[in-house]
Amino acid sequence: MNLNKLLIEVSRCPICNGSKRIEDEGMSEKKTLGYYYLKPVADNFGLSVDLLVENIKVYRCLECESFYCSPWFGIAPISQLFNVLSPTHIAGWRNFEYWLRGKNIPTDDRNEQIIKILTSKFGAPKSYAEFGCPFQGLLPIMETMRGTSPIGRIKRFSEAIRIPNDVRLTRLTFLYNTLHSSIMQFLKVLINLERLLGITKTHEGANLAAYFEKVSKTLLTTDTSLSWGGNCTRFGKSCRALASSIFGADIVPLTEYSNQTSGLIDIIGVFNTLDHTRNPMQVLDKLTTIGRSIVLVNHRATSAGRQHSFAFANNLASYLQNRYANLNVIDLSGELEPPATKDFVILIHR
Numbered sequence: 001m002n003l004n005k006l007l008i009e010v011s012r013c014p015i016c017n018g019s020k021r022i023e024d025e026g027m028s029e030k031k032t033l034g035y036y037y038l039k040p041v042a043d044n045f046g047l048s049v050d051l052l053v054e055n056i057k058v059y060r061c062l063e064c065e066s067f068y069c070s071p072w073f074g075i076a077p078i079s080q081l082f083n084v085l086s087p088t089h090i091a092g093w094r095n096f097e098y099w100l101r102g103k104n105i106p107t108d109d110r111n112e113q114i115i116k117i118l119t120s121k122f123g124a125p126k127s128y129a130e131f132g133c134p135f136q137g138l139l140p141i142m143e144t145m146r147g148t149s150p151i152g153r154i155k156r157f158s159e160a161i162r163i164p165n166d167v168r169l170t171r172l173t174f175l176y177n178t179l180h181s182s183i184m185q186f187l188k189v190l191i192n193l194e195r196l197l198g199i200t201k202t203h204e205g206a207n208l209a210a211y212f213e214k215v216s217k218t219l220l221t222t223d224t225s226l227s228w229g230g231n232c233t234r235f236g237k238s239c240r241a242l243a244s245s246i247f248g249a250d251i252v253p254l255t256e257y258s259n260q261t262s263g264l265i266d267i268i269g270v271f272n273t274l275d276h277t278r279n280p281m282q283v284l285d286k287l288t289t290i291g292r293s294i295v296l297v298n299h300r301a302t303s304a305g306r307q308h309s310f311a312f313a314n315n316l317a318s319y320l321q322n323r324y325a326n327l328n329v330i331d332l333s334g335e336l337e338p339p340a341t342k343d344f345v346i347l348i349h350r
């Protein structure tokens with residue numbers, strides 16, 4: 001395949017739409033970031049990954065200071081990456097599996113601190129929504145901090161993954177469901193065995209059951225060529241289905257959420273998902289109209305792979321404060337222990 005068909009010129013900043021820019025040679029030089037995503041794309045189109053990466057330059061927008069790639073993937077190849085070549089969100093599902101098996105998710109300590117900061121500032125939330133991926137933000141740690149028992153986790157999982165057979169099903173579907181059920185039974189036995197043998201030590205978190213008992217939860221979804229969307233499945237279920245059946249979240253497309261009918265959401269978590277949208281500022285504009293507080297966690301440019309078309313700059317908090325003059329923007333990155341250095345942790349609140 002011709003490189004010119006795979007990569008297309010990006011002439012305007014995906015964040016502010018500005019056109020003035022300068023190549024950031026230091027960032028262009030960082031060629032290994034995102035390798036695991038880019039390799040299957042390069043292979044699929046019969047190109048070497050080195051050639052692909054060499055052709056993607058990184059620019060700094062002179063208007064908002066953000067970084068973005070140009071040329072970058074056209075819609076069809078990037079959709080193919082997220083739908084076919086790397087079809088599930090590996091880091092998200094790792095978090096889910098760790099939660100299910102009672103292991104400490106690498107971001108648990110940070111997320112627990114974020115919850116404590118939020119509850120000390122605003123009290124117990126009545127509603128929480130996660131934007132995009134259900135497994136990267138506060139949904140799993142909220143369940144942990146509610147004191148959900150290891151047996152409770154496995155029980156919910158085994159109910160959630162059940163695929164009931166039905167007389168109307170055709171033979172191959174019936175056969176598939178039966179095989180699927182057997183494999184799932186085996187997995188359940190394995191997880192239970194691990195628990196009984198004490199191989200995994202259950203991560204408990206501070207028990208804040210009283211805080212989270214009555215929180216209504218929502219997963220705000222979006223469909224874009226830059227993300228996995230509804231096809232992100234494991235164990236025979238989509239991440240959206242498990243967000244609903246295991247974490248009790250309502251599944252609502254962001255475009256359909258209305259604060260007039262459903263009310264303001266106390267906290268909205270946006271954990272490494274804003275840079276998987278085509279129009280990040282419009283998404284954030286909408287989120288700030290439906291949420292009282294937005295927790296925005298996103299990769300810093302130095303740790304963002306080339307599967308992301310853009311990355312925010314270190315001025316993100318002040319950029320957002322200028323944009324949302326009637327809201328408060330606080331950079332929490334330095335308030336965490338250890339300070340967040342690979343990601344930004346920013347709070348926008350009314």
Ligand SMILES: [Zn+2]
Pocket residue numbers: 013014015016017018061062063064065066
């Ligand atoms: Zn810009």
